[in-house]
Amino acid sequence: MWGPRFLQQLVFAAEPTPSGGRKILICLFQRGAVDGLSMVVPYGDKDYYAARSEIAIPQPTPKATAEGVLDLDGFFGFHPDMAALLPVYKTGHLALIQACGSPSSTRSHFDAQDFMECGVANDKSIRSGWLNRTLLACPEDRAKLTSFQAVAMTTMLPRSLQGDHEALAIPDLKMFGVRDTSELGRGVTSGFEGMYEGAVDRVLHGTGKEAFDAIAALNAADPTKYSPQNGAQYPTSAFGRSLMQIAQMIKANLGIEVAFAEIGGWDTHVNQGGAAGQLANRFTEFSKGLAALYHDLGDRMADVVILTMSEFGRTVRQNGNRGTDHGHATCFMVMGGPVRGGKVYGKWPGLAREQLYEGRDLALTTDYRDVFAEIAQKHLGARNLQKIFPGFKLDPNRYHRLVRA
Amino acid sequence: MLWACVALALTAVPLQAADNQLTPDQKIVHVLDRLGFGPRPGDVERVKKMRLENYLQQQLHPERIDDSVVEKKLAAFNALSMSASNLMESFHEDQRMAAERKKAQAESEKQKDVKSGSELADANRRASNVQKLMDDKPGEHLSRIAVAQLQDAKIIRAVESNRQLYEVLADFWSNHFNVDVRKGPCQVLKVVDEREVIRPNVFGKFRDLLEASAKSPAMLFYLDNAQNSAPREPGPGEERLRSRVREQVPGTAPDPVNAGKPRVVGGINENYAREIMELHTLGVDGGYTQKDVQEVARCFTGWGINLRTGGFEFHPRRHDDGAKTVLGHILPPGGGAKDVEWVLDILARHPSTAKFIATKLCQRLVADDPPAALVERVAGVFRATDGDLRKVVEAIIYSPEFYFPATYRAKIKSPFEYAVSAVRAAGGMMTPEGSAGPPLTARLAVETGATFGRGMDRIAGARRKTLNLSIIELGQALFAYQAPTGYPEDSRKWVNAGALISRMNFSLALAEGKFSDVSLPTDDLLRGVDIDKPDLVLNRLDEVLLQGRMSDATRATLEKQTFGPYDSATSTVNVPQLVALMLGSPEFQRH
Numbered sequence: 004m005w006g007p008r009f010l011q012q013l014v015f016a017a018e019p020t021p022s023g024g025r026k027i028l029i030c031l032f033q034r035g036a037v038d039g040l041s042m043v044v045p046y047g048d049k050d051y052y053a054a055r056s057e058i059a060i061p062q063p064t065p066k067a068t069a070e071g072v073l074d075l076d077g078f079f080g081f082h083p084d085m086a087a088l089l090p091v092y093k094t095g096h097l098a099l100i101q102a103c104g105s106p107s108s109t110r111s112h113f114d115a116q117d118f119m120e121c122g123v124a125n126d127k128s129i130r131s132g133w134l135n136r137t138l139l140a141c142p143e144d145r146a147k148l149t150s151f152q153a154v155a156m157t158t159m160l161p162r163s164l165q166g167d168h169e170a171l172a173i174p175d176l177k178m179f180g181v182r183d184t185s186e187l188g189r190g191v192t193s194g195f196e197g198m199y200e201g202a203v204d205r206v207l208h209g210t211g212k213e214a215f216d217a218i219a220a221l222n223a224a225d226p227t228k229y230s231p232q233n234g235a236q237y238p239t240s241a242f243g244r245s246l247m248q249i250a251q252m253i254k255a256n257l258g259i260e261v262a263f264a265e266i267g268g269w270d271t272h273v274n275q276g277g278a279a280g281q282l283a284n285r286f287t288e289f290s291k292g293l294a295a296l297y298h299d300l301g302d303r304m305a306d307v308v309i310l311t312m313s314e315f316g317r318t319v320r321q322n323g324n325r326g327t328d329h330g331h332a333t334c335f336m337v338m339g340g341p342v343r344g345g346k347v348y349g350k351w352p353g354l355a356r357e358q359l360y361e362g363r364d365l366a367l368t369t370d371y372r373d374v375f376a377e378i379a380q381k382h383l384g385a386r387n388l389q390k391i392f393p394g395f396k397l398d399p400n401r402y403h404r405l406v407r408a
Numbered sequence: 409m410l411w412a413c414v415a416l417a418l419t420a421v422p423l424q425a426a427d428n429q430l431t432p433d434q435k436i437v438h439v440l441d442r443l444g445f446g447p448r449p450g451d452v453e454r455v456k457k458m459r460l461e462n463y464l465q466q467q468l469h470p471e472r473i474d475d476s477v478v479e480k481k482l483a484a485f486n487a488l489s490m491s492a493s494n495l496m497e498s499f500h501e502d503q504r505m506a507a508e509r510k511k512a513q514a515e516s517e518k519q520k521d522v523k524s525g526s527e528l529a530d531a532n533r534r535a536s537n538v539q540k541l542m543d544d545k546p547g548e549h550l551s552r553i554a555v556a557q558l559q560d561a562k563i564i565r566a567v568e569s570n571r572q573l574y575e576v577l578a579d580f581w582s583n584h585f586n587v588d589v590r591k592g593p594c595q596v597l598k599v600v601d602e603r604e605v606i607r608p609n610v611f612g613k614f615r616d617l618l619e620a621s622a623k624s625p626a627m628l629f630y631l632d633n634a635q636n637s638a639p640r641e642p643g644p645g646e647e648r649l650r651s652r653v654r655e656q657v658p659g660t661a662p663d664p665v666n667a668g669k670p671r672v673v674g675g676i677n678e679n680y681a682r683e684i685m686e687l688h689t690l691g692v693d694g695g696y697t698q699k700d701v702q703e704v705a706r707c708f709t710g711w712g713i714n715l716r717t718g719g720f721e722f723h724p725r726r727h728d729d730g731a732k733t734v735l736g737h738i739l740p741p742g743g744g745a746k747d748v749e750w751v752l753d754i755l756a757r758h759p760s761t762a763k764f765i766a767t768k769l770c771q772r773l774v775a776d777d778p779p780a781a782l783v784e785r786v787a788g789v790f791r792a793t794d795g796d797l798r799k800v801v802e803a804i805i806y807s808p809e810f811y812f813p814a815t816y817r818a819k820i821k822s823p824f825e826y827a828v829s830a831v832r833a834a835g836g837m838m839t840p841e842g843s844a845g846p847p848l849t850a851r852l853a854v855e856t857g858a859t860f861g862r863g864m865d866r867i868a869g870a871r872r873k874t875l876n877l878s879i880i881e882l883g884q885a886l887f888a889y890q891a892p893t894g895y896p897e898d899s900r901k902w903v904n905a906g907a908l909i910s911r912m913n914f915s916l917a918l919a920e921g922k923f924s925d926v927s928l929p930t931d932d933l934l935r936g937v938d939i940d941k942p943d944l945v946l947n948r949l950d951e952v953l954l955q956g957r958m959s960d961a962t963r964a965t966l967e968k969q970t971f972g973p974y975d976s977a978t979s980t981v982n983v984p985q986l987v988a989l990m991l992g993s994p995e996f997q998r999h
Contacts, residue, residue, distance in 0.1 A: 034891075110682065110701075113893055114692050150905075158883035159896075160904045172904040174883065178868060179906060182913050187920050187984050194969045194989045195912050201961025202994040206820075206903055211994065214905035241861060267890055272632045272679050323675015324635040329682070361698070 026306050026382050029249060029262045029296075030134065030163060032120075033289070033313040035270035036112060038327055039334030040319065040365065041282055042085060043099050043347065047078035050354035054320045058277045058327075070278050075099070079347045083278050084286040087294035088338075095345040096297070096304070096338060098405050102349050103335040103369040104315055108361075110329035112270070115314035119371060120162035122392045131166030133375060133391055134261050138168040140385040141260075149258030150217040156245035156264040163263055170261075171217055176248045177227075180218050224255035235299035238288045242266040246296045253303060260383070266292075269313065273324040297338065305340035308382050308406060310374070316365050319354055331364035335374055341382060341406045348403045369403070370395075377402040430811050436460055437955050438816055441999035442773055443467060443805060444572030446829030449933065449952050464805060467573035468611070468798060478569045484841055484848060485557040487550045487599055492625065492718030495596035499551040551596050555589045556855035558599055559876050559886040560925075564838045566828040577610045577801065578602075579824070580772050582887070585621045585688060586894035587630045589887045590860055597626035597718055598887055614765065614795030615756040618688065622752060623720040625713040631683055631892060634712040636705060637674035638728035674726060681705035683892045685755065691767075694760030696735060703732045707739065707747035762790035766800070771897040773804050775815050782809040817957075817998040820899040823882035826911060827875060829999065830918055830991045833953045836928045838875070851924070855880075859888045872924045878917065882910050908997075915992035919984040930983060942970045945981045953990045962993050 045051050046062045060082055063074040072080030073089055079101065081089060091097040107124045109115050118124060122133030138153055153170035155161050164170040173179050181192045199211025229251045237243035245264040252259045268285050275282045293309065300307060316333030332352075338344070352358050352366035360366040372392045377399075379385040388397055430438060436455045440447040443464075455463045466473055482488065487495065565575050582602060589595045605624045609617035621627050628634045681704040686692045710727030713720065722745045731741040735758065739750050755761060766786035770778035782804070789803040790796075804810060821829060831838075841848050855876050857863050867877055879886065889895050896902075921928055937948045946966060950958040958966075966989060970981055990996060 108698075109692075110698060111686050111692055112891065113686075158907065159901050171906060173906040175864075175868075177865075178881070178913075179909060181909060182916065185916075185920060187982065188916050188988070190969070191912075191916060191985055191988060194965055194985070195992055197965035197968070198962045198989065198993050199908075201959070201965060203959060203961065204994045204998070206900075207908075207994040207997055210903050210905055210908055214908050217905055218909070270679075272677055273635050322677055323637055323639055323673070324632070324677055326632075326635075326677070328676075328678045 025258070025260055026384070027253060027260055027262070027308070028134075028378060028383055029264070029307065029309045031293075031309065031311045032116070032161070032163075032263070032265040033269050033311060034112070034116065034265050034267045035313075036115075036315050036317055036329060037269040037313040037333055038271060038275065038282060038317040039101065039103075039313075039332065040316070041082055041275070042286065043075070043101055043334045044072045044080050044082060045078065045101070045351065045354065046072050046074075046080050048351075048354050050319075054354060056321070057325050058275055058321050060278050076347055078351070082283065082286050084283045085290045087287075087290040091294060091297055091338060092345055096340060096342055098337045098342050098344040098346055098348055098403075100335045100337070100348045100369050100374060100403065100405070102332045102352050102365055102367060103371055103374060104313075104332040104367050105371055106367055108331075110315065112314055112329075117162055119312060119314055122372060122375065123394060126394055129393060132161070132163035133379075134163040134263065135166030135168045135170060136391045137379045137383060137385050138170075138261060139166070140379070140387050140391055141383055150213060150220050151252060151257035151259045153261045154249075154252065154259055154263070156248060156262070161263055161265065164261070169213055171213060173217075173248075175244065176221065176251065179221055220257055224252075224257055231295065231299040233298045233301050235295040236291070237295040237299075238292050240288055240292075242288060243292050243295070246292045247299070250296055250299045253300065253307070271317070272322065272326040272328060275321075275326045293338065308337060308339040308341055308378055310378060311336040311338075312371065318363050319359055319365055320363065331360040332367040333365070335369075335371065337374065337378070337405050339406075343405060343407060348405065370401075372397075373401050374403070374405065377405055381406050381408045428813060430813060430816055432456075432460075433955075434816060435811055438811065439464065439805075440572075441817075441829075442810075442819075443576060445566045445576070445825060446832050446999060447955065448832045449835045452955065467571070468802060470571035470574040470611075473570045475569055475571055478565060481564055481568070481838065481840060482561050485561055487554040487557045487596070488561055488603065490550065490599070492597070492600045493716070495550065495554065495599060496593065496716060496718035498549065498554075499593050499596045502549050502551045505549075552856055553849060553852035554596050554599050554856075555859050555887070556852035556876065558589070558602060559855065559859070559879075560840060560852070560874075562886055563828065563875055563879070564840060566824070567831050567836070567838050573801075574610060576772075577797075578607055580769070581610060581617065582606045583889075583894035583897075584768065585617075585624075585627065586889055586892050587624075587626045587887070588890050590890070591630050593715070593718070594626050594630050595856075597624075597629060600624070600718065601626035602887075609797075611798040611801075614761075614790070614797055615752065617797070618684075618756050619749075619752050621688070622684065622708075622711070622748060625718055625720055628680070628711060628713050628720070631680035632677045633680035633708050636677040636680065636709050636711065637723075637726035638706070638709045639675045640673060640725070642673040676702070676705050676709065676728075678702065678705045681708055687892055687894075689755040689764065690758055690760040691764035694758070694764060699733075700735055703734050704751055706730070706732050707734065707743075707751045710745075711748060756795055757791075759787075759791065762787040762795070765795075766790055768897055769800065770804060773801075774807075774810055775818050776898045776900055779809050779812075782807055819999055820902050820997055821999050822895065822899065822902055823884035823907070823911075824879055824886065825999065826997065827879050827882060827914060830915060830996070831875065831926055831928075833991065833996075834918065834928055834930070834987060835932055835952075836918075836926045839925050839927050859885050872922050873917075874925045875923050876925075878914055878923065882914060883907060911997065912988075912992040915990075915996075916988045918991065919988035921984075930987065933987070934983065939981060939983065942967075942981050945983065945986065946970060949983075949986055949990055953987065954993070954995050957995055958990075958993075959995060962990075962995060966990070 041060060044060045052059050061071045063080050064071040073083060073086060074080045075092065088097060105115065105119055105124055107115060107118050120132050121129045123129050153164055153168060155164050155172045157172050158174045160170060160172040181195060183189060183191045196215045199208060202208040231247060237247040249262045266289060271282050297304060312335055313333050316330040317327035318330045322328050350368040352368050356362060358366060372395050376388050376392055376397055379391060380388055385391060436452050437447060440451055569575050587594055587598050587601055589598045601624045605620040609620055678701050682701045685696045690696055706728045710723040712723055724744060727744060729742050732739040734751055735754055737754055739747055766783050770783050770786060786800060786803045790800050793799040851874060855874060858867055858877055858880050867873060884895060933952055934945060934948055937944050939945060950956055966986060970986060
């Protein structure tokens with residue numbers, strides 16, 4: 004077993020009981036701007052079909068086929084390849100927020116992602132992430148800090164988790180540890196640990212400590228043995244693996260409170276497809292991954308909220324390549340035991356030309372910060388939300404009441 | 409006159425107090441670190457002997473440096489010298505075979521249900537024949553290995569080329585004009601982009617580099633401009649093709665509204681227009697609007713690719729020939745292909761571009777937050793020389809800021825810089841056709857697969873792997889960054905616990921000789937040192953690997969590590985472990 008013994012003991016001391024566990028938030032970023040109009044289709048709006056002659060998803064058919072949308076409330080319907088999430092919606096554990104996003108007018112992926120992850124609209128002076136500041140704003144959780152409190156399943160720490168609070172970036176749990184089992188490498192771990200412990204380099208000293216603390220905690224939990232429960236089947240992709248390992252860390256009681264994963268491939272400028280095709284394949288992977296996570300976590304979902312986001316939506320009209328260009332509002336999802344789901348939230352702005360943002364995009368009726376703030380406050384118990392969303396006038400009356408307090 | 413000199417000297421002194429300056433040796437190390445991929449054993453002495461000034465001048469004129477040894481090593485990488493049309497031919501052939509294999513497999517699946525003996529055998533035979541064809545002659549399927557050849561060549565050049573500054577800048581520009589090889593034919597077209605767009609223009613004019621990139625088929629495909637076209641009525645052939653697609657592609661929606669009306673095909677695709685301004689020239693705050701994006705997109709309509717020859721093509725029929733207004737400049741109607749020439753002139757000469765390029769180059773070469781005064785001066789040189797990139801780089805590396813003590817070892821190495829500098833520090837050489845391990849083509853296929861995210865589990869457990877595979881594992885698959893930003897120039901983004909552990913594992917694997925394409929002369933490192941004398945070994949390794957910069961804390965740890973088991977005359981120092989520890993140390997993460 005790697006790592007110093009005292010750290011392992013610390014980990015055990017911090018271990019919560021599985022039932023009265025801490026609240027957990029899992030954030031999933033759909034990078035590249037997902038077409039919310041294809042994910043949760045406004046099939047009741049005739050302008051939708053007018054704008055998308057070749058890529059619209061047909062209306063629901065009486066007998067559910069792979070062709071038409073899956074009705075949700077008589078106006079909206081899931082894309083057929085989101086089918087895996089329909090049962091979760093019907094159970095009331097999945098809420099959808101249509102026409103949601105950032106009021107920022109930028110159509111740059113990278114600026115928009117940065118802004119959203121910083122919890123701002125357009126302010127470039129804010130450099131730390133909203134999740135990081137949320138963790139700082141949960142005082143009682145600071146006391147039971149563990150290395151795994153905030154984990155991103157990425158190579159580089161995403162902006163959401165950058166800041167003063169410790170956070171880990173782990174692309175794959177299996178790779179997390181020094182491979183010191185060879186003849187030559189025996190004892191090398193303590194050498195590395197010693198060097199980083201003594202380093203005057205503030206940045207590398209801190210990062211080194213995080214690394215070795217985490218290795219110790221992970222080994223105590225023995226991550227090599229894992230099989231999903233309740234028949235959950237994760238997609239074999241990197242996204243599927245990320246979600247599975249998040250479930251694994253939660254069940255190993257490593258003290259995880261905020262997890263982050265991402266999935267790309269949403270920037271469908273060309274041949275986005277309709278009920279089948281490029282975008283449909285992304286929905287399959289995305290929804291099956293989420294459904295697997297939901298089923299795998301089982302009873303633990305009582306303490307878990309999963310929040311999906313994307314930097315903006317896509318143009319209402321299809322472009323010249325049967326694709327869509329960068330737009331404005333899109334659709335967010337909130338899933339979990341504490342969620343008041345089974346409903347599509349948000350005022351529908353309509354798709355007639357005069358109703359569109361800048362004459363081309365779905366208008367915004369829910370500021371994404373009203374969703375984030377509600378979850379940070381009611382689910383994670385964050386205080387002083389003004390520090391998490393600087394420059395934003397918070398008003399709990401605007402909350403959709405997506406989660407039970 | 410004499411008085412003037414004294415006065416000048418006096419005013420100069422307080423600004424550059426001796427203890428606030430890099431020593432001559434530190435300056436050399438700094439140059440080797442930042443304007444190259446780190447020192448090899450003996451490099452510091454070599455530069456000292458030829459004088460730093462001469463070294464810099466040489467590096468600024470790579471054509472004066474003989475590099476034939478490296479180029480000879482690259483001869484085995486046949487895809488790199490192939491014409492675009494041959495590469496595309498190979499790409500299409502591979503696509504066709506992959507489709508065939510998929511079909512054959514699907515058939516064999518279907519047959520399994522029916523269980524008709526002879527038909528099943530037939531389908532199986534067909535499937536395995538296609539598979540066999542793919543396996544037997546991987547060398548003939550260049551598109552499967554072109555990606556790995558491109559990556560390996562970049563690594564070999566970084567490790568061994570004497571044109572170190574040139575390789576650093578080639579990496580910079582390739583990353584600036586990022587193309588992800590995982591998008592369709594980019595897996596072969598990036599070969600041409602690297603060879604004919606990036607590398608020839610590293611020390612040229614920015615305007616030329618920008619135009620070369622705008623015409624690069626790899627870029628045109630990657631950022632969708634090949635699909636950017638003015639809306640128009642289709643020809644009869646297109647109409648037929650379209651209705652066929654409609655019948656055959658499931659899920660294509662009916663067309664309730666436009667039925668009966670004359671159909672319109674083509675249309676604006678804004679993707680490239682936006683990124684050329686946001687990421688290649690002006691920068692996101694460079695003063696353009698959504699309207700400018702739309703207008704530039706109109707200028708770029710009809711700029712496309714011939715998918716057979718892999719060449720650039722302008723299609724006048726797809727071009728929007730109306731008047732346009734770009735950043736306040738009015739472009740008259742009927743400009744045709746000239747529209748883009750005008751746009752490129754406007755963008756290349758815009759002051760925001762000078763500032764944006766200066767900032768990014770200073771970030772790469774000087775500091776994550778480069779001094780504003782330096783950026784301003786460098787941008788001035790960019791403007792004054794009409795974007796002469798040699799002059800721009802010169803302005804940076806001759807600036808006092810470049811040698812500020814605060815910039816010394818201030819940046820964290822990227823995974824690529826880290827891996828390459830470790831091999832160089834240990835005096836390693838690349839052996840692409842290495843005697844051990846699987847044949848070259850087979851391992852290149854594995855590397856390409858890994859770049860596409862396939863087989864990572866197997867690779868993680870492999871006993872021996874290539875340097876390229878390890879760089880993929882470290883999180884910086886070369887030429888394979890999905891977003892058009894490229895990898896971040898801000899080096900702080902690379903610091904995190906997971907990455908640090910991967911680097912420790914890398915240094916361990918390197919010191920244990922686990923890379924199949926790296927030969928490491930560990931004995932040479934310690935030539936003339938008594939291996940039974942731990943303190944001497946430690947001193948030598950500090951000198952060679954860390955240029956004598958080992959901290960007290962690191963030394964204390966390593967002494968403990970080394971002297972611990974050293975208890976009798978029969979035991980010797982575990983040299984590979986010491987090498988691993990030093991290359992994985994905090995000191996070695998920075999440059």
